[in-house]
Amino acid sequence: MIRFRSALLLLAFLGCAAPATPPPPLICLSLAPLSAFLPDPTGAPAGAQVFRQRVDPIEMLGVDFVDFPAIRLGQDEAPPPASADAGPYQALLDIVRDFVAPGTWGPADLVVQDGVLVARSSPPTLAALASALRTLREQRGRMIRSNVRMVTLRRDALSRFENIPVVGIGLVGTFDRAKLELAIRESTHGAALAAPCLTSLHGQKSHVMVLAQKEYIAGYDDTGEAFQPVIGISTDGVVVELRSMANGDRPGEFLLSFEAQVATPSEALDVPLGVGVLQLPAQGYARLSGRCALRADQALLLVTRNPNPRSSERPILAMVVTVEWAD
Numbered sequence: 426m427i428r429f430r431s432a433l434l435l436l437a438f439l440g441c442a443a444p445a446t447p448p449p450p451l452i453c454l455s456l457a458p459l460s461a462f463l464p465d466p467t468g469a470p471a472g473a474q475v476f477r478q479r480v481d482p483i484e485m486l487g488v489d490f491v492d493f494p495a496i497r498l499g500q501d502e503a504p505p506p507a508s509a510d511a512g513p514y515q516a517l518l519d520i521v522r523d524f525v526a527p528g529t530w531g532p533a534d535l536v537v538q539d540g541v542l543v544a545r546s547s548p549p550t551l552a553a554l555a556s557a558l559r560t561l562r563e564q565r566g567r568m569i570r571s572n573v574r575m576v577t578l579r580r581d582a583l584s585r586f587e588n589i590p591v592v593g594i595g596l597v598g599t600f601d602r603a604k605l606e607l608a609i610r611e612s613t614h615g616a617a618l619a620a621p622c623l624t625s626l627h628g629q630k631s632h633v634m635v636l637a638q639k640e641y642i643a644g645y646d647d648t649g650e651a652f653q654p655v656i657g658i659s660t661d662g663v664v665v666e667l668r669s670m671a672n673g674d675r676p677g678e679f680l681l682s683f684e685a686q687v688a689t690p691s692e693a694l695d696v697p698l699g700v701g702v703l704q705l706p707a708q709g710y711a712r713l714s715g716r717c718a719l720r721a722d723q724a725l726l727l728v729t730r731n732p733n734p735r736s737s738e739r740p741i742l743a744m745v746v747t748v749e750w751a752d
Contacts, residue, residue: 495632
């Protein structure tokens with residue numbers, strides 16, 4: 426009888442136990458819209474044709490339009506080398522190469538001659554070009570707001586995501602904005618490494634930087650009287666460069682060109698010389714770049730290694746990019 430009562434008590438205890446909490450649903454990719462400026466693949470194949478249209482940079486982009494490219498992280502830290510300078514037309518050419526059939530334009534396929542844009546390509550590509558020029562004129566002077574939220578994550582923080590496509594040495598994917606922001610907020614308990622906001626003109630290139638710098642002794646100069654140390658500077662952190670424009674006449678859709686650069690803190694090796702100790706720096710670099718179309722209710726997720734290798738508890742760096750009209 427005692428054993429029987431014990432069994433009944435055990436069954437009653439198990440029956441009253443709270444059901445196990447089900448795991449949260451997986452976060453799936455959100456299908457990004459197609460670019461309005463990709464050539465129609467269903468058109469009949471045809472040879473290259475020539476497109477000519479007089480263009481005015483102020484009419485297309487606005488009187489105050491200036492691109493702000495990011496520095497290049499590395500030993501040769503500097504702005505990226507400029508392409509052949511087309512003067513006031515260069516920004517317009519860069520936008521076209523970025524968003525109209527990207528990767529298909531040769532050096533002589535897209536030029537400005539005496540104020541006339543001359544393009545050589547297939548008829549579908551030239552039709553996309555004409556549509557992009559019309560969009561630039563219609564949206565000239567409008568402001569676009571881009572938010573870049575940078576967070577460091579634990580190793581298991583991405584387990585809620587069904588999949589994130591591999592791009593180069595990182596992960597890149599588009600997700601529902603509300604679901605992604607909630608998942609990141611829960612993983613970081615609201616803390617962020619940085620959350621800068623960019624407000625730029627339609628089509629303008631701009632960037633954000635979260636950087637630190639450190640001096641090191643790069644060598645010694647012989648002044649004739651003494652050897653003077655030469656000071657070098659290493660830079661580490663994150664640089665994100667963005668360019669965005671309206672995706673044709675589709676409400677709430679944008680085209681986004683992006684590049685994220687990451688540099689680890691410099692580790693210097695001391696090397697004794699007769700004149701003193703110099704330091705040889707070593708750093709790691711990573712880049713994620715690409716283009717995508719994005720709705721205002723979507724967000725772009727970029728994932729790479731945390732640039733600080735000492736942060737073993739949060740070895741992942743995630744960047745959440747959103748785009749919307751600012752006016």
